[in-house]
Every structure is written in structure tokens, then in C-alpha cells.
Amino acid sequence: MVIYLMIKEIIEVMLKGSIAVIYLFLVIKTLGKKQISELNIFDYIIGLSLGNIAAEMTVNDEITIMEGLASMTIYALFSLFVSFITSKSIMARRFITGFPIVLIDNGKISKEQLKKCKIDINDLMQDARESGYFDITEINYAIMEPSGKISFLPKSKYQPVTNNDLKLKVSESGLTANLVIDGNIMKENIKAIGHDEKWLLTRLKKEGYNNVEDLLLVTCDNKEKLTIYKMDEKVEKNVLE
Secondary structure (H helix, E strand, O other), X not given: OHHHHHHHHHHHHHHHHHHHHHXXXXXXXXXXXXXXXXXXXXXXXXXXXXXXHHHHHHHOOOOOHHHHHHHHHHHHHHHHHHXXXXXXXXXXXXXXXOOOEEEEEOOEEOHHHHHHOOOOHHHHHHHHHHOOOOOHHHEEEEEEOOOOOEEEEEOHHHOOOOOOOOOOOOOOOOOOEEEEEOOEEOHHHHHHOOOXXXXXXXXXXXXXXXXXXXXXXXXXXXXXXXXXXXXXXXXXXXXXX
16 A cells, blocks of 8 residues: 555656656747756746746645646736836836846956946956956956846957958858768758759769768758768877767
8 A cells, every 4th residue: 555655656757757857848839949058037036936846746645736837827918918018118127137237348457337237346357358358458348238247349450350350251151051961861951052862962972871860960051061080080189078
């Protein structure tokens, strides 16, 4: 009897957990895709709340599946409502999601703005180093974004030289199409670049590859240049260990 009850509890937890994860996945897909670094405070709170509800629904016998799903739905609908409001009102967007704050203005660091953002000079220098600026005097502007990420604009003399600065004429680069992935031909991708499977096989044969299953990845750029990676490529040395 005891074993039966234990098995029953385990099955119930697995069922509720599976339903919670699937429903949470659908909710997040509906709310849209954002990287963790791009989340504002409100998005972060909603994400934490949804995760907590899903976990509580899984292990708490007092919460039924319908109650858990209903709670998650309420949070999701509220998030969508707030997204709609912030897209219509600048004042609401500034209040809920925040607004950019200038930390360095024309090379001058604002202690007042640092205090407002709850960071100190060491945090600012760390973010600068992580962005590739080891000398803070090279920075002209630094802006704290609503997500908490700091964007840096270097002074003119420290900005990298571009092709436009050198008056060089270069062709525009386009998207690279993946034509073969893990030995499988991506027919839709081939069709999207105006070719067919026969064209790909002919090109591969000219490069000396007769079996597509031996290829890990085949890409094609906007000039129809193929880059081919074999399944059995060996890395001679691992310098990252």
C-alpha cells in the first residue's frame, strides 16, 4: 500500500511538472523572445513569478493543475497588457520599463547619475573593461540602458577605422544559407536561394564530396561560395583546456 501511494505521488508530480513546463514554454513563446540581458525589471519579475508558479504547482498538492495554469495565464495576460500600454504611451514606458541614463557625458563621469543607478565607479570600469575599454579616458559617452546594460561610445580618435573612412568600395554581405546540417539536405533553404537539390549535389561533387551524409555543415554565401565542414574533422590541439 505504501509503495502504491509513493508511485502514485511520483506519477502525479511528473504529470503536473510536465504540464507546467509545456504550458510555461507556450506562455513564454507567446510573450516573445528576449535574452536575459535584454529583460527590463518588469519582464524579470514576470519571468520569476511564472517560474515560481510552475514549481509550486508541481510539488504542492494543495494547488490543482487548473489553478496553476490559471495563475500563469493571469500573469501572461497582465504582461501582454503592460506591453500594449507601454507601446502606446511614452510616459508609461518610462515608468514601467525605465529609460536610458547618461553616466559619462563628453568624457565627464557623473557621480550623481552613478548614484541614481545604484552603481559605483568600480562597476563602471568593470563594464568598460568587459566592453574592451581598459582606459576609461578613451570613452566619450556611457549610457545605462533600461535593461541594466551599459553602452559605450569611444572618443573619435579611439574609434575603429571603417571601410567608409578609407573610401574603400566593398560589396554588401548577405545572409549565409545553411544547405546541409548533420548530413541532412535543407531543401527549403536551397529553394530560398533559387536553386534545387540537384544543383547542390553537383556543386558538392565538384568539390570532391559524393556523400552528403559525410558532411556536418554546408553553407552558401550571397556569392554562392560553399563552405564545407566534414563529419570527421579532427581538432589537433585544444588550447582552451
